[in-house]
Amino acid sequence: MTKNNEHIVLYATFQHEPVNYSNREMKSACSLLLCKAASYDYNAPTMRQSALFTKTRRDAPKDEVAKNAQLLIRAGYINKEMAGVYDFLPLGLRVLERINAIIREEMNRIGGQEILMTTLQQKELWEQTDRWSDSAVDSWFKTKFKDGGEVGLGFTHEEPLTSIMRSHISSYHDLPKLVYQIQWKFRNEERAKSGIIRGREFLMKDLYTFASSEEEHGKLYETVAAAYERVFARLQLGERTYRTFAGGGVFSKYSHEFQCLSDVGEDTIYVSKKKRIAVNKEVMNEEVLADLGLSERELSEEKAIEIGNIFSLGTRFSKALGLHFKDRAGKQKDVVMGSYGLGPTRLMGTLAEVFSDEKGLVWPPAVAPFAAHLIAITGGSRDVSAEADRLYELLQENGIETLYDDRDMRAGEKFTDSDLLGIPKRLIISEKTMAEGGVEVISRADGLTTFVSENDLIEHLER
Amino acid sequence: MTKNNEHIVLYATFQHEPVNYSNREMKSACSLLLCKAASYDYNAPTMRQSALFTKTRRDAPKDEVAKNAQLLIRAGYINKEMAGVYDFLPLGLRVLERINAIIREEMNRIGGQEILMTTLQQKELWEQTDRWSDSAVDSWFKTKFKDGGEVGLGFTHEEPLTSIMRSHISSYHDLPKLVYQIQWKFRNEERAKSGIIRGREFLMKDLYTFASSEEEHGKLYETVAAAYERVFARLQLGERTYRTFAGGGVFSKYSHEFQCLSDVGEDTIYVSKKKRIAVNKEVMNEEVLADLGLSERELSEEKAIEIGNIFSLGTRFSKALGLHFKDRAGKQKDVVMGSYGLGPTRLMGTLAEVFSDEKGLVWPPAVAPFAAHLIAITGGSRDVSAEADRLYELLQENGIETLYDDRDMRAGEKFTDSDLLGIPKRLIISEKTMAEGGVEVISRADGLTTFVSENDLIEHLER
Numbered sequence: 052m053t054k055n056n057e058h059i060v061l062y063a064t065f066q067h068e069p070v071n072y073s074n075r076e077m078k079s080a081c082s083l084l085l086c087k088a089a090s091y092d093y094n095a096p097t098m099r100q101s102a103l104f105t106k107t108r109r110d111a112p113k114d115e116v117a118k119n120a121q122l123l124i125r126a127g128y129i130n131k132e133m134a135g136v137y138d139f140l141p142l143g144l145r146v147l148e149r150i151n152a153i154i155r156e157e158m159n160r161i162g163g164q165e166i167l168m169t170t171l172q173q174k175e176l177w178e179q180t181d182r183w184s185d186s187a188v189d190s191w192f193k194t195k196f197k198d199g200g201e202v203g204l205g206f207t208h209e210e211p212l213t214s215i216m217r218s219h220i221s222s223y224h225d226l227p228k229l230v231y232q233i234q235w236k237f238r239n240e241e242r243a244k245s246g247i248i249r250g251r252e253f254l255m256k257d258l259y260t261f262a263s264s265e266e267e268h269g270k271l272y273e274t275v276a277a278a279y280e281r282v283f284a285r286l287q288l289g290e291r292t293y294r295t296f297a298g299g300g301v302f303s304k305y306s307h308e309f310q311c312l313s314d315v316g317e318d319t320i321y322v323s324k325k326k327r328i329a330v331n332k333e334v335m336n337e338e339v340l341a342d343l344g345l346s347e348r349e350l351s352e353e354k355a356i357e358i359g360n361i362f363s364l365g366t367r368f369s370k371a372l373g374l375h376f377k378d379r380a381g382k383q384k385d386v387v388m389g390s391y392g393l394g395p396t397r398l399m400g401t402l403a404e405v406f407s408d409e410k411g412l413v414w415p416p417a418v419a420p421f422a423a424h425l426i427a428i429t430g431g432s433r434d435v436s437a438e439a440d441r442l443y444e445l446l447q448e449n450g451i452e453t454l455y456d457d458r459d460m461r462a463g464e465k466f467t468d469s470d471l472l473g474i475p476k477r478l479i480i481s482e483k484t485m486a487e488g489g490v491e492v493i494s495r496a497d498g499l500t501t502f503v504s505e506n507d508l509i510e511h512l513e514r
Numbered sequence: 515m516t517k518n519n520e521h522i523v524l525y526a527t528f529q530h531e532p533v534n535y536s537n538r539e540m541k542s543a544c545s546l547l548l549c550k551a552a553s554y555d556y557n558a559p560t561m562r563q564s565a566l567f568t569k570t571r572r573d574a575p576k577d578e579v580a581k582n583a584q585l586l587i588r589a590g591y592i593n594k595e596m597a598g599v600y601d602f603l604p605l606g607l608r609v610l611e612r613i614n615a616i617i618r619e620e621m622n623r624i625g626g627q628e629i630l631m632t633t634l635q636q637k638e639l640w641e642q643t644d645r646w647s648d649s650a651v652d653s654w655f656k657t658k659f660k661d662g663g664e665v666g667l668g669f670t671h672e673e674p675l676t677s678i679m680r681s682h683i684s685s686y687h688d689l690p691k692l693v694y695q696i697q698w699k700f701r702n703e704e705r706a707k708s709g710i711i712r713g714r715e716f717l718m719k720d721l722y723t724f725a726s727s728e729e730e731h732g733k734l735y736e737t738v739a740a741a742y743e744r745v746f747a748r749l750q751l752g753e754r755t756y757r758t759f760a761g762g763g764v765f766s767k768y769s770h771e772f773q774c775l776s777d778v779g780e781d782t783i784y785v786s787k788k789k790r791i792a793v794n795k796e797v798m799n800e801e802v803l804a805d806l807g808l809s810e811r812e813l814s815e816e817k818a819i820e821i822g823n824i825f826s827l828g829t830r831f832s833k834a835l836g837l838h839f840k841d842r843a844g845k846q847k848d849v850v851m852g853s854y855g856l857g858p859t860r861l862m863g864t865l866a867e868v869f870s871d872e873k874g875l876v877w878p879p880a881v882a883p884f885a886a887h888l889i890a891i892t893g894g895s896r897d898v899s900a901e902a903d904r905l906y907e908l909l910q911e912n913g914i915e916t917l918y919d920d921r922d923m924r925a926g927e928k929f930t931d932s933d934l935l936g937i938p939k940r941l942i943i944s945e946k947t948m949a950e951g952g953v954e955v956i957s958r959a960d961g962l963t964t965f966v967s968e969n970d971l972i973e974h975l976e977r
Contacts, residue, residue, distance in 0.1 A: 104627055104691045106682050130678050132632050133665070137632040138678060164567055167602040169595050169611075170633070170698065171715050194657040194667065197704050198712075200598070204657065204667075215593050215601060219569050228567045235633065235698075241660050252634050298804075375517075 072421045098421075100456040105140050107468050108216035118315065119403035120246025122412055126471045128420075135243025142472070143399075147254065150395045150402075151233050153285050153417065154256050157278045163229045163258055168211050170235065172203040176210045179469055190238040204237035209390055212259050213368045220386060222377050223263045227271055231258035233395065245315065248356060250402035251271040260389040263376065264308045265365075268387040272361060275391045279309055279359050286398060287415040288405065292358065293329040296339060297318050302365025304342075305334070310355035315404055321350040329355075356401050364388040406496075412473030413495050421454040423512060424474035428462045428481035439480045442490065442505070449509045469497070476512060544574055560910045561884070563919040568603050570931050581778065581865035583709025585650040585875055589934045591883075596705025598714035603937070606862075610717065613865075614696050616748050616880065617719050626692045626721055631674050633698065635666040639673045643834045653701040664723045666892035667700035670854055675722050676831040683849060685840050686726045690734055694721035696858065708778065710817060711863035723852040726839060728828075731850040735824060738854045742772055742822050749861060750878040751868065755821065756792040758783050759802060765828025768797070771817035778867055784813040785910045792818075816969075819864050827851040859970045869959075875936030876958050884917040886975060891944035902943045905953070905968070912972045931956070939975060 071239065105127030112131055115121050120137065123129040128143030129255040139147055155165065177183040183203070185191060193206040205211075212230060220226065236255045243251050258275060262268035276294065283289045288311050295310040310320050310329055319332040323345055330339055330350070340347065366385035368374070374386045399418075406413045416422065423446060427439035446453040454474060457466050461483075469477050489504040492511065503511045516731060568590030578584050582800045583600070591606030594773040602610055640646035644667070648654060655667040668674075675693060683689065699718045706714050725731035739757065745753045749959055751774050772866065773783050773792055782795040786808055793802055793813070801809065829848035832838070837849045862881075869876045879885065886909060888904035902920065909916040917937060919928050925944075932940050942954040952967040955974065967972045 096571070102625070104679075104682050104688070104693060108681065127682075130681075132674060133634065133636055136632050136634045138632055138674065140678075141627045141629055144628055144630050162565070164565075164604045165606050165607055166604055169599050169601055169715050170700070171596065171599045173596055192657045194655045198703055211595060211601065215603075216567075218571065218593075219567050219590075223565070230567060252632050489829055 073090060080381045095455045096450065097443070097455065100454055101445075103141060105452075107471050116244055117246030117248065117351050117400075118407070119504055122403055122407055123247065123400075126412055126473070128412075129247065133248060133251070135240055135253075137247055137250065137252075137396075142420040145394055146402075146418050147399055149418040149420075150286070150398050151254075151256075154233065154393055154395060155280055157282050157285075158229075158256070158258060161229060161274050161278045162306070163231045164233055165233070166212075167232050167234060168208050168215075170203070170205050170237065172199050172205050172211065174203065176214055176372070177203065180210055180368060182210065190240065192237045192239050195224060200465055206233075206236050206238045207231065207390075207392075208232070208234075208257055209259065209364065209368050209388075210372065213372045213374050213388070215267065216261060216386070217372070217374050220261060220374060220376050223379055226261055226263040226376060226386065227267055228261045229258060229271065229275075230261070231256060231391075245317065246400050248315070248398045248404070249317070250396055252274070253394060254396040256393040256395060258391040258393075260391070261353040261374075262387045262389070263378065265387055267405070268363065268389055272363060272389055272472065275389070276307065276361055279361070279391070279393065282393065283309065283311075283358070283416055286400075286402065287417070288358065288401065291405070293320065293322055293327060293355070295329040295331050295355070295357075296334060296343065297331040297360070298334050299363070300365075303363035304361040308357045309359035310407070311358045311401055312353050312383050313356050313401065313404055314354050316353075316355040316357075318355050320353055320355045321347075322353050323349050324351070325349065329353075330443045356397070356404075358398055359391075359393045361391045362389060364390050390422065407473070410467075411471030414475060415477045419473070419475050420443075421474050422452045423476045424454050424469050424472065425478045425480070426462075426465050426469060428465070428479060430482060432482055435480060435482055435485060438485055442478070442480060442508075443503075445509070446512075447511075449507065451512050478508075520853060559913065560906070560916045560918065562906075563917055564921050566604060566917075568605065568742045570934050578709070579707055580709030580863075581870070582711060582863040585866055585870055586863075587932070587934070589875055590640040591875075592710065593607065596714070598712060600710055600714075600715075600859075605883040609865075609877065609881050610858055610862055611881075612881040613749070613861050614717075614719075615860060616744055617696065617856060618818060618849055619743050620748075620876075621692075621694050621719065621721060624692060624737050624741045626694045628694055628696070629675075630695050630697060631668070631671050631678075633668050633675065635668050636666050637666065639677055639835070640666065640704065643673055643717065643831060647675065654701065655700045655702050667699075669693070669699055669701045670855075671697075671720055672722065672827065672831045672851070672855075673835065675838075676835045676837050676851070679724060679849070680835070680837050683724060683837060683839050686842055686913065686934065689724055689849065690728040690730055690841060691724045692721060692734065692738075693724070694719060695855075707867075708780065709863050710859045711778070711867070712780070713859055716857060719856040719858060721856075723854070724837075725852075726841065726847070728850055731826065731852055735826060735852055738852070739770065739824055742824070742854070742856065745856065746774075746821070748880055749835075749865065750880070751821065751861075751977065753865065754784055754868070755784065756790060756793050756818070758792040758818070758820075759797060760794040760823070761797050762826070763828070764830065766826035769825040769944040770818045772822035774821045774864055774868070775816050776819050776864065776867055777817050778819040778822075779816075781818050783816055783818045784810075785816050786812050787814070788812065792816075798932065819860070819867075821861055821864055822854075822856045824854045825852060827853050866905055870936070873930075874934030877936045877938060879938045880934070882938050884915045884937050886914050886916045886939045887932050887935065888916050888941045888943070889919045889928050891928070892940060893945060895945055898943060898945055899947060901948055905943060905971075908968075908972070909975075912976075914972065914975050 067250050107127055108125050111124045112122035127140055130138040174183055175214040182188050190206055193201055212493040233256045237252055243249055260271040262271055283292045293310050295303045295308040297308045299305045320329040321335055322329040368385040375383050378384050429435040443455045475495050484490050492501045492503050516893055570590055571588050574584035574587045590603055593601040637646055645651050653669055655662055696719045703714050706712055723734040725734055746755045754775040756773050758771040759768045760771045762768045783792040784798055785792040832849040838846050841847050892898040906918045938958050940956040947953050952965055953967050956965045
């Protein structure tokens, strides 16, 4: 058991042979490394808890009122800089990147092309769409260049992307296109009391579609909606999430929100659980009910978190900024646009709210920072330590993403930490389990305890 | 050949079977997808050029004077928002993410733990280290919350990380630690004329080390220096990059810069090519020469780009912010810190400067957006189209990352674009090569042309 962290650094430094820089070998070494790390491993696929720099804490900061942030701070996943402004620590970044990876896959699957736009936003561009002044948009953060010129921090990116697309769209041959980014946004919120569910600085996946007609746009809109539903299903939020009719704009009667039922939600919606649709209270009236063929009787009022939204923009931005194309007949037309938001940090906060109990977090396996939490209860026995080390190696070799609690601490403290961290499977090895030739596997979600022999362990975990 | 992009979207949407959300299947589906995408594929591992939304352009914007940005803009890798502020488009983001992946691997290898801190910075914290006022730091961007409170945009992150570590370091058992992030920084530069080599908004990998003594710090410092050298070697910048002695601070006589020789560099250094070290002109004097055992005769004056720096911080930040630990004797001490910067966007700009010719970019294979550029010269022949499609599938099946120029354009235009994009291997298929049962493979770096039979193609490319 490596107790001194210096050993770990040195081990990590020297375990690799001197690197051979020939292209081929490097390429295969890299792809091996990355493939091992792929399914979600932003950092290493496995880790000794004695090396992890974060520690759990008993209490959240007094000014933190949101359950999601309280739990995530106590478990060492995030750190609070200011209200609505949070750092992501190693375990938190792993969860966030797994959410990002799922979103990225689903966006790429529908033909989305990923880019990364800037935070700094030029005034002149946003003036052309009348969204620069603080009276039009009240959540801008603005700052100044040294020469005095004003510049904003992006809270959304319709303007810059529409401007970029002017260089790349000129004909109907160039349409449709789906372009997205996963990028930090800044909103000067007056209140930010919902932890990472409502940040002043928050991560957003924003996708924009460009179509040659309303009809083509309609197809893209439904394609994106379906992709969003796949994202929510993979995050185990599908069943409690409803496509919700909300206010439209000049170009469409409604927009759609994806509202996830939760007591801490800031929105109130009317839900038809049978028809699996909902209406936001803000637009709820007779006309909407008639449009949707709903009667008030079949609806229940619920609190919900808006975890995604999709919006038809029509030609609002393309007209203002001059994004045109020539149609088949050679006639110049404005591009028809849509805009689609998903918040990875908000999703992470929602998961922490929905999947947690009085003891701590209970991550869905798809986003958990590790699949297994190996806990050695040595009681001072070197045999147990050695056996736990061996098991850790076995898990590593089989690509089971494992956090290994190799710390010199009492069993009760380790279990309390483990409950708080919320890794799906806890594997306990002790003198008792060793005598029986296996480990105790406890499922964090339902507390179910199974004794699994060492021979069956990998298969059991891969199930 | 799919010409209408709508087909591609639908194909991408429907090529997958309806997703089965059982954990196990999802997990294996995901890891397959991600493993395929792993070695560098931020977006899809292969792509039809007809689907790619970016187009090349003949001229860079008139106000763009840096060669790196001129080429990258013309090739559609980046877009200029403002001086020193650039968006990364699909091909550019792929290159940037490959650079990030290399850096991440080398940081993880030495035990670095990745986190992500915030852009918004609280005034109170920076006042404690005397780095808030504009007289102390002249490159701040600052903005305001609605209640009037000032907040800065991070230009570096010693303060917030030192503050975070107070919750996680209390004993010598907790040391050493290496913590890093890859994150966008903001600096209010007066002039920004070097393209993505000097941005007002730029990506930085900043690592910080925490040690219990100067001796332990010294070891970490050299460990990080070695990791940096591995990064530069993998980017093919190793030979022209010199560890350069530069100004230190209160806690060390020198800091070290990694200076990459280039005519566009903003720094002047004195290089000993034989001893593979250099001295920054800013500190060059008799004393430095004596310290390093160098004589002026063996040095040549060179222009260079600072692509990395490593810096001993001593206890400057730990003392100011109260980051202490108890040593073995139970005595309270200040943590000894180091700070280490590497700029992925600057590295990308440097690569574009160093690896390019009059025709365009010439990416090193380790960071190229694709490994192969398959170009179909159909001359209207359906047979050639069909054969090119088949070859594209073969390349996909074998995991060769390929951009497939399936556009309906003249050969000359395709070649000009291909030269500009700079993908390492160009594969040409035409009626002529079909008749001979293979493809022409042209290496972008040296123009070497080889005829390769279809049977040998995959092996040839993997070589």
